[in-house]
Amino acid sequence: MPATRPAFLLLDRDLDGSGAGDALTLAGDEGRHAAKVARIGVGEEILLTDAGGRQAPAVVVAARKEQLDLELLGAPTAAVVRIPCLALVQALATGGRDEQAVESATELGVDRITPWIAGRSVSVWRGDKLAKGRAKWESTVRTAVKQCRRAGIPAVDAAVPTQELVDDVAARTAAGGIVLVLHEQESSPLLDLAAELRGAAEHGVPEIAVVVGPEGGISEEELAALRRAGARSVLLGPEVLRSSTAGPAALAVLSALLGRWGRDG
Numbered sequence: 001m002p003a004t005r006p007a008f009l010l011l012d013r014d015l016d017g018s019g020a021g022d023a024l025t026l027a028g029d030e031g032r033h034a035a036k037v038a039r040i041g042v043g044e045e046i047l048l049t050d051a052g053g054r055q056a057p058a059v060v061v062a063a064r065k066e067q068l069d070l071e072l073l074g075a076p077t078a079a080v081v082r083i084p085c086l087a088l089v090q091a092l093a094t095g096g097r098d099e100q101a102v103e104s105a106t107e108l109g110v111d112r113i114t115p116w117i118a119g120r121s122v123s124v125w126r127g128d129k130l131a132k133g134r135a136k137w138e139s140t141v142r143t144a145v146k147q148c149r150r151a152g153i154p155a156v157d158a159a160v161p162t163q164e165l166v167d168d169v170a171a172r173t174a175a176g177g178i179v180l181v182l183h184e185q186e187s188s189p190l191l192d193l194a195a196e197l198r199g200a201a202e203h204g205v206p207e208i209a210v211v212v213g214p215e216g217g218i219s220e221e222e223l224a225a226l227r228r229a230g231a232r233s234v235l236l237g238p239e240v241l242r243s244s245t246a247g248p249a250a251l252a253v254l255s256a257l258l259g260r261w262g263r264d265g
Helices: 028-037 097-107 128-148 162-174 190-202 220-228 243-257
Strands: 007-010 023-026 045-050 055-063 068-072 085-091 112-117 178-182 207-212 232-234
Touching: 007 028, 007 128, 023 028, 023 045, 028 068, 045 068, 085 097, 085 243, 097 112, 097 128, 097 243, 112 128, 112 162, 112 207, 162 178, 162 207, 162 220, 178 190, 178 220, 178 243, 190 207, 190 232, 190 243, 207 243, 220 232
Parallel strands: 007 045, 085 112, 085 207, 178 207, 178 232
Antiparallel strands: 023 068, 045 055, 055 068
8 A cells, every 4th residue: 555645544443344346434523634624635545544453545536525435445454453462551741741652652553552640640630631631642642543554543541540550450460461660770671571572472462561650750659569460660771761752662672572563563
């Protein structure tokens, strides 16, 4: 598929069971943006991505006020199911740094994102902000998916405070997942786990998650609780990275280690 095709999202599994020549309508916010903002016209080709991880090229057969009528140009690609799932637990941060992390993580292949209301988070979601903050992260994810033309839309969980995160980590590790807490005072580098992580992936570990703290860092009490829940703390590198950078950097390392960036990744 040519990389120059503009990409648009179908937020349901609309490409399931479809094939070349099938008709489809791009409506809602995406259709409105395509028709009114991007001004996509008849005869232009676009790339569709749905929530199931399928992608398909399509041509516009009719451009309406707030939607496009499309014809699929080929069968959708197979649904993307990547094992292990790469997950990011991102502490809320100020100055939009958490959203920067979400954007970069999406471009670098994250599959699941959990907002964490850490003890030292200056930015805190309460009340209406819980839904609004999650919706903003979901919007950031969708924009990044379109920009990088990746298959699959990462899930954004509801925000959790520390105790709920600890319980969640315990559940993830009990299910066979691996949870890695990035900590600048740890002595064991992430790369020391390369062979172990590759072996775990080959044996079907369901998830590898990375936990990133806020600007003020993860407290000793939080770190101890996460370790008791089954998480392992690791050092990413010699430099202390910002909250916006650490998670995406770790995901890039994991993607390379697991072969996602290889020919068959």
